[in-house]
Amino acid sequence: MYEWDFSILWGYRWLLLQGLGVTVAFTAATVVGGLAIGMTAAICLLSRFRILRGFALGFIEVFRCTPVLVQLIWCYYALPMIAGIEMTPITASLLALSCYGGSFYAEIIRGGIVSIDPGQSEAASALGMTPALAMRRIILPQALRRMLPALMNQSILQFKNTSLVSVLAVPDLVYQGQIAAHDSFRPLETYSAVAVAYFMILFPLTLYVRRRERRLGEAR
Amino acid sequence: MTAKTPMIEISRLRKCFGQLEVLKDINLQVEQGGVVALLGPSGSGKSTLLRCINLLVTPDDGTIRVGEASFQFGKSVQQPKTRSLAAFRTRTGMVFQSFNLFPHMSVLGNVIEAPIHVKGLDRKTATDQAMAQLEKVGLADRASQMPDTLSGGQKQRVAIARALAMEPEVMLFDEVTSALDPELVGEVLQAMQKLAADGMTMVIVTHEITFARDVADRVVFMRDGYVVEEGPAREVIDTPRMDATKTFLSHFHKGASPR
Known part of the structure; x- marks a missing residue:
């Protein structure tokens, strides 16, 4: 019978907290990067130029339909060989995760934009707004409000996906957990603690998203 | 003629x-x-x-x-x-069958939007002109309300004021x-x-x-x-x-x- 002993974790508390900090920072950075990439790709998807549409579609499908783990490894090991771009594990991870997240954000943002009544852009045009101005002042503010729950859901997934950066030895929560586990010979306790840390951050967020979704439903 | x-x-x-x-x-x-x-x-x-x-x-x-x-x-x-x-x-100003007011802006916001961002008027001037237009259609007292709190007839009058605020030659x-x-x-x-x-x-x-x-x-x-x-x-x-x-x-x- 296995005897659980969570007390050993106390000695690793700073290590794990540090890891948690890296995970949170990584999520924040890749959510921002992903949103920028996703917004660009979504606008390209809706462009009247076929080349832009094709490029955005290709980008999105490549990153949506391959495993993040492979993307991470590919960015770190293969890209330097092919393109001659040397990257630190952190840069490679940021790049891969931002592109991965961006490809999902792109579809959400595109969907949000096309869900806005065409009468809105007609009214904006009739008032003399250029398409870019109408997008910025009229369409996007309405679309973003509508897609916020979906974007937050995707960001929650993104938070969990950051755990994969440990394969490139980025010292996130999972990576530090591994170190603690090997060091203490207590993997079950360590990984359980890691899971609890993820849960405590994500659970309140999912509750918040659910509440927003409900309010959005009522507003409609 | x-x-x-x-x-x-x-x-x-x-x-x-x-x-x-x-x-x-x-x-x-x-x-x-x-x-x-x-x-x-x-x-x-x-x-x-x-x-x-x-x-x-x-x-x-x-x-x-x-x-x-x-x-x-x-x-x-x-x-x-x-x-x-x-x-x-x-x-040209245009008024639509389905109003097409901007739901994320107040009545006043709807009317000053284009004068500020298309014509480049400052907020004060745009607001004064917008209030004058809203006065004309009898809705000056609704300026701070959101469009979805208005009746259809009121929405359409706001839409008219919004179009007029650009001082078009044709409606x-x-x-x-x-x-x-x-x-x-x-x-x-x-x-x-x-x-x-x-x-x-x-x-x-x-x-x-x-x-x-x-x-x-x-x-x-x-x-x-x-x-x-x-x-x-x-x-x-x-x-x-x-x-x-x-x-x-x-x-x-x-x-x-x-x-």
């Missing part, structure tokens, strides 16, 4: 949607201060014609002139740039009372009537025959993409010459004929 050039001049206008030819060789002139009602059965092309006047719909062929700006269309002519299109549209109305409950139609028509009396050049697509007869000075009757009949409003509505016009109007008259 004076000899000065008309405010709106449309010649040899054509528009196809795929295989369907919606406008076939349309010629139309509207005098400055003129009020023209476009009548006709649905699918006759009247809404498309209205949308061509501010180029929300790009014609395939022909010329359109509003005030001093004119555009030519055709296979050999390059499509106008988005910037020049946008500049052209500031000359276009696209079946603006069709989405309203019957008891709310009057307040919108009243606002339009006042505007016509103030000398605004107006083109109105409508099914309100009585209104067209009273407020418009000319009526253009369309069917299948052609102008079938046009003339002074009372003449065309009371004594139509063409069969198509007679048939269409017979659905509305119900014994109101002067004979």
